[in-house]
Amino acid sequence: MILVVGGTGTVGRLVLESIAAADFETRALVRDLDKARALKLATVQFVQGDLADAASIAPALEGIEKIVLISSFSQEMARLQTNLVEAAARASGRPRIVKLSGAGAAPDGPTTMARWHGAIEDSGLPWTFLRPVYFMQNLLMMSGGIRKSGAFALPAAGAAVAQIDARDVAAVIVRVVVEAGHEGKAYDLTGPDAITWVEVAEILSAVADRPIRYDPVTPEEFKRRLESAGMPAWLVDALNEMFAQFRAGAGMRTTDHVRRITNQPPRSFAVFARDHAHAFRAD
Ligand SMILES: NC(=O)c1ccc[n+]([C@@H]2O[C@H](COP(=O)([O-])OP(=O)(O)OC[C@H]3O[C@@H](n4cnc5c(N)ncnc54)[C@H](OP(=O)(O)O)[C@@H]3O)[C@@H](O)[C@H]2O)c1
Numbered sequence: 001m002i003l004v005v006g007g008t009g010t011v012g013r014l015v016l017e018s019i020a021a022a023d024f025e026t027r028a029l030v031r032d033l034d035k036a037r038a039l040k041l042a043t044v045q046f047v048q049g050d051l052a053d054a055a056s057i058a059p060a061l062e063g064i065e066k067i068v069l070i071s072s073f074s075q076e077m078a079r080l081q082t083n084l085v086e087a088a089a090r091a092s093g094r095p096r097i098v099k100l101s102g103a104g105a106a107p108d109g110p111t112t113m114a115r116w117h118g119a120i121e122d123s124g125l126p127w128t129f130l131r132p133v134y135f136m137q138n139l140l141m142m143s144g145g146i147r148k149s150g151a152f153a154l155p156a157a158g159a160a161v162a163q164i165d166a167r168d169v170a171a172v173i174v175r176v177v178v179e180a181g182h183e184g185k186a187y188d189l190t191g192p193d194a195i196t197w198v199e200v201a202e203i204l205s206a207v208a209d210r211p212i213r214y215d216p217v218t219p220e221e222f223k224r225r226l227e228s229a230g231m232p233a234w235l236v237d238a239l240n241e242m243f244a245q246f247r248a249g250a251g252m253r254t255t256d257h258v259r260r261i262t263n264q265p266p267r268s269f270a271v272f273a274r275d276h277a278h279a280f281r282a283d
Contacts, residue, residue: 001025001063006070008035010137014170020044029060051080061091066177070100075234081120096126098177103133111241128176129186133251136272137166143279153215155222155243156197161251162190165267168258175261187257191266194252207273208280
């Protein structure tokens with residue numbers, strides 16, 4: 001049986017839908033059973049639990065052979081996911097952990113995100129790590145502002161990043177968890193090509209049928225805007241670290257893991273934009 005943690009989130013929901021449709025025996029550890037029921041996945045066994053509460057994790061692990069481990073990027077992520085990993089290490093059968101990690105994950109990685117993921121990757125259990133670059137879906141967090149103002153601002157300068165569609169991340173997770181042969185492997189996941197945010201704006205303008213502009217801003221201006229919108233300083237700083245990496249060229253590399261593992265090419269940004277065009281049209 002497969003346990004999915006994070007099944008109510010962006011990637012985890014897609015993983016659950018796909019595993020449930022393929023009729024694999026699946027359990028999902030969720031904080032909120034009402035939110036889980038709204039997913040309308042009758043074949044998934046939902047159990048209430050919280051990664052912050054170690055006692056709530058052990059029952060969810062009974063009879064589990066594989067775990068999909070996802071939780072929000074937060075200051076607590078390493079502690080929360082380590083609670084799950086430690087409980088899994090105590091469980092009978094030593095389940096394999098398929099962890100949604102991040103680019104460059106390592107205890108001495110180049111960013112806070114990479115280091116937090118790297119701390120969890122050191123689990124001692126059988127594992128597979130998936131390390132995607134930036135999700136295309138991140139742009140949806142700015143879609144309200146784009147609808148209103150026709151512009152979005154990032155401290156990316158002219159950086160090109162091989163952004164990946166979260167649907168492809170989920171498709172890889174599903175294959176990797178149900179198939180043999182992925183134990184001990186770490187896959188860097190990317191979209192098909194590195195694109196700049198100028199190109200992103202051009203593609204969005206075409207699908208939304210209105211001009212949409214990318215405003216490159218300094219890291220200081222980005223921080224000022226996000227903090228005045230209520231974002232906590234630690235998160236703004238982590239984002240600024242990531243964009244500094246992108247400006248230095250760290251997001252440009254592409255890999256062929258999505259195609260090799262799913263037998264499908266990764267979705268382009270144009271496909272993502274077409275499928276989400278409604279989110280960017282004027283209010
Ligand atoms: N966005 C990117 O560009 C990007 C790139 C590479 C890697 N990543 C990594 O992807 C991960 C986030 O994936 P996502 O965007 O799919 O996540 P998400 O949409 O933020 O959803 C997070 C999921 O984790 C669950 N969760 C959070 N805290 C929990 C707790 N204490 N106990 C149990 N469940 C908990 C949430 O449940 P609730 O529904 O109850 O909140 C939700 O199901 C992060 O580790 C991030 O670093 C992201």
